[in-house]
Amino acid sequence: MPELPEVETTCAGIRPHLVGNVFSDVQVRQTQLRWAVDAQLKQHLMGLKVVSVTRRAKYCLLNTAQGSVILHLGMSGHLKILPANTVAGKHDHVDFVFADQKMLRFNDQRKFGAVLWAEGNPLSHSLLKDLGVEPLTDDFTPHHLYQLAQNRTIPIKTFIMDGHNVVGVGNIYASESLFMANILPTRKAASLNPHDCERLVAAIKHVLQQAIKQGGTTLKDFLSPAGNPGYFSQSLQVYGRAGQGCYRCQTPIQQLKIGQRASYFCPVCQQ
DNA sequence: TTAATCACCTGAGGGC
DNA sequence: TGCCCTCAGGTGATTA
Known part of the structure; x- marks a missing residue:
């Protein structure tokens, strides 16, 4: 959640x-x-x-x-x-x-x-001192992401979910951000060029900001302290939509395990 | 140093 | 109806 x-x-x-x-x-x-x-x-x-x-x-x-x-x-x-x-x-x-x-x-x-x-x-504290940049600050730039990704062979989805690189991007928003940036989640992190990083940074910021505006994402059990569900689940483009048509091109959304986590993507829109 | 895998706990949901 | 199995949004520890 x-x-x-x-x-x-x-x-x-x-x-x-x-x-x-x-x-x-x-x-x-x-x-x-x-x-x-x-x-x-x-x-x-x-x-x-x-x-x-x-x-x-x-x-x-x-x-x-x-x-x-x-x-x-x-x-x-x-x-x-x-x-x-x-x-x-x-x-x-x-x-x-x-x-x-x-x-x-x-x-x-x-x-x-x-x-x-x-x-x-x-x-x-040991849990907080080595964390990466906050994605919604000016420190999270395309250049920063590009530099961090150099020589990294792990999938880009796993890379952006690693809190030592950038914090706060979990499984749902990683899939959504990569779809918005037209980047396949399986691509190696180091394969991203500066233009890819520009799109991905913009997508992560946009997706997180929209989710905050809508009170987060309620899939099963998330409620705010006031007891309200989050409404961003109604805005999800790929997460949880395996087999359903892509909203852009109608190609069925595919699901794949990446790093033992369910990952969703459009095989046509994302390259 | 990096990448991959495991473990933690509980409950929902599907198959039989 | 009940049992069993799989899966789930996170992340530090362990292993290779």
Whole structure:
């Protein structure tokens, strides 16, 4: 579920409720997530004020003066703002309760997500310090992508999904961006010329921006903190459309496993 | 150093 | 109806 647009939507949804608010309680029901939840999490947070809610890659950061809570939604996680003391359901693993009696609830069916505490600057955390550029900043340029792709023999789809190159591009948006840029997902990264990189960078930025505008993509289980689905799924051009006609040329969309991930493309439009 | 594969967990959906 | 199998949006660790 959560790629960059979904995490951005989630951060925007919880930000107004949390900034300026003070942690008054933390309840951890399930410590065994992707990484074990810090047993001292409550002690770290009690009495601290949230000064900002930011995003780095697919991580949502609750920043305080002492450090940050790093939240990752994995494949099935989501965050909800609820009244404190709302009865917990299945897969409701962590509750952050605030002084105004609101609660941020972390729910994750598959437990691939993470709730971590980072002392000091979260960007120095081992998970975040080696990440690539943010795709929606001016740092993500065609020249940057072209330079990174030199001598890389992996498929371009795998390349743009690697967070060390560019962050936030997951399986859905990788397929969509490559379709928009007319580039076959199986092409080796190093085979892209500067003009290809120009189209691909523009496509990634466009697809992500459109998805954020529409509240992300809901395929199965993504809901914003307010409980709303994302509507970008209605704009998908190739993802999940195997066998159906390409919207441009009517050729059946093909599906292929690339890097063990389902990939969708038009064999005529994409070269 | 790079590329490919594995593992983590749960539930939906299809086939029998 | 129930059992079994496959698959799924992420990503760090391990292996070659």
